[in-house]
Amino acid sequence: MKIGIMSDSHNNRYAVEWAVARAGDVDLWLHAGDCVPDATYLGLLSSVTVENVAGNTDWPDGKTPDDLVVEAEGHRIFLTHGHIYGVRSTLEMLVDAAEREGADIAVYGHTHVVLQELIQGSGGEVLVINPGSISQPRDGKPPAFMIMTLEAGCAPEIEIVHYMEK
């Protein structure tokens, strides 16, 4: 299955529209927070399920969780914004939290920097990914999102899509 992954859209609805159009057919969208209304908008534009979490600039709305786990194709994906786990200084707490949830993939945002890294945890390897920001990148590259292809028994494949790329 194909999973679109975006984060930190920060109220840029145009960026959300672009990502949906560029991604084409995906089976699921993940939005890693900042801001929740963008994930709601994503759900209106796309016909597939959107799983999303709250970011540090999202006011508590009583229904959007800080973390969640999505099961797909034999994988467990831990989705969180990342500020709770101090991701600006270390990915250790994020990996620990993912492992506590039995996840082999951890998706976060917050830093606005694209990252894809296989990190050794205490119980195995966790694939840690950050799709960057779809509207306010901080890595000197154009805005980005990811498309992850998951197949049971295969290593996840990740495509990084930058804004305006064909």
Ligand SMILES: [Mn+2]
């Ligand atoms: Mn944030």
